[in-house]
Amino acid sequence: MTKKIIRLSILLSFLFINNLKAQQNLPDKAIEIKFGIFIKKIVPDFKENKFYTEFFWWAKYPSNTGLADSEILNLQYVNGSNVENGTFFEEKEDDPRPIANGETYCEGFHQGDFYFNPDYTYYPFDEQKMDILIEHAMETSDKIKLIIDTADYQFSKQNPSLWGLSNDILKNKTASYKIFKSEIKTEDGLYNTNFGDPEFSATSNYSRLNTSIFLNRAFTPYIAKLIIPIFIILLLVYFVFFLPAEKIDIAAGLTVTSLLSAIAFQLSVSSDMPDIGYIIYIDKVFYTCYALIALSMAQSLWTFYLDKTEEPKKVKLAIRIDIISRFLFPLIFFASLIFFAS
Secondary structure, eight states, X not given: OHHHHHHHHHHHHHHHHHHXXXXXXXXXXXXXXXXXXXXXXXXXXXXXXXXXXXXXXXXXXXXOSSSOHHHHTOXXXXXXXXXXXXXXXXXXXXOOEEEGGGEEEEEEEEEEEEEOOOOOTTTTSOEEEEEEEEEESSOOTTTEEEEEOHHHHHHTXXXXXXXXXXXXXXXXXXXXXXXXXXXXXXXXXXXXXXXXXXXXXXXXXXXXXXXXXXXXXXHHHHIIIIIHHHHHHHHHHHGGXXXXXXXXXXXXXXXXXXXXXXXXXXXXXXXXXXOOSSOOHHHHHHHHHHHXXXXXXXXXXXXXXXXXXXXXXXXXXXXXXXXXXXXXXXXXXXXXXXXXXX
């Protein structure tokens, strides 16, 4: 008799819990949304730390979840600029429709700006990572989970390192940058707050899908815009080592003119960059130029005074210093280009 009562109690408890879940429209496990993105356009704005992009998106999820499509697709762009919640449901091309395997399919199109955190340490030979972050606006990861629609990406037979990228942006030869890789992964968005709601826990995790686009700058244009002008400035200074020691006035004119040109050029380059609080590669190259110009001026003064003494040993020393400087000057410059890039 006791065993029957226990079994009956367990059965009633099970029915009560299932009924409670059904009333609350809560699934037994997290609803998995298979998500994919196909990017057709991306335009970085390095000065504003933003990038404009246009892409198609699609989502697949179980049909019988007890939740409305608008609730499931209540997704948000975490790093989007001027994007409100509910955007996904407004962007959909058609109403969600049932497909095979008991799933519902929905697609849409988005265009807009996204923020990114650039790293200009090796500018102009830097690589940037631009993220499109998507997560559910209301439900935590134990209720709704975003996963990568791997099967459809594989069906396209595209290189996994280029998933979600259109041929248009991969073959764009007019841009000043080159997209060389994409990476799609899922992660948790951790929020250390209950948002002021006493019914929420102190921390919460939201399932997040991160589509990353990696790009670097086209090498040739920046060689022409940056390295060649610097090389020409230093070439003027290099002529100092071929002047007679007594031509100190010409040497001073060349070094001072080169120094002012280098400063003006650096200011011009900096004006195209956002405000950053660290030294970048091109800054180090300019600092090397300033040091070489200053050393060239000091060397000219030294050889001038040695030659002015008219002592044979000191005159020979002045000539030797000029010859050694002709080799050291370019060696230091090119060594600094390699050293600072490492």
